[in-house]
Amino acid sequence: QSALTQPPSASGSPGQSVTISCSGSSSDIGGYNLVSWYQQHPGKAPELLISEVDQRPSGVPDRFSGSKSGNTASLTVSGLQADDEAVYYCSSYAGSNNPVLFGGGTKLTVL
């Protein structure tokens, strides 16, 4: 199975909102409500932002929100802050044979 498709880059000014898309298929994103999003700063391990499409773990600011429509999931970052500058990865369950797919990552730049 192919990786999920994300735009390589996104940008926004402080205070603005940015939405990052993640495109898959009916075998992964479209077939299960098991999309997650991770944030990774340079040289650091990834951190979970969103699970099960739109669930925020405790400690994650409500500026981060997730959604899904058909085979495409989205992460919206509202009220952009300088520290939001990072790479964002989507992930989806894709069935028991090869359960986890990641997107290629989107580098978010805060202008």
Next chain:
Amino acid sequence: EVQLLESGGGWVQPGGSLSLSCGVSGLTFHNYAMGWVRQAPGKGLEWVAHIGGDGYGTAYADSVKGRFTISRDNSRTSLYLRMNSLRVEDTAVYYCAKDVRYYYGSGSLYTYDKWGQGTMVTVSS
């Protein structure tokens, strides 16, 4: 505080073997499935393998199937990854990660909420 600490990375020639370990503290280890995720230099995340809280329910990426083996020792609160027949393209930082869901409720969620700092594996001649 939950902590995951990987060890065992290093340099190995193509065709060689290496074993990674991940020590986990701060939680009831056997209650959670665990996984390995890797990241080649300058590249994105790639899921590698997953194991249920009871040591069953293993799954592997196609790229490592038949070459890598994931295991765990709940008495030692440790996760392992045995890597055989290593290839140049296996060069990456390897992260161990904890599944977000309590395993004995509804099984794995294949979503990871705690990660180690990673250990580098270099496969080169």
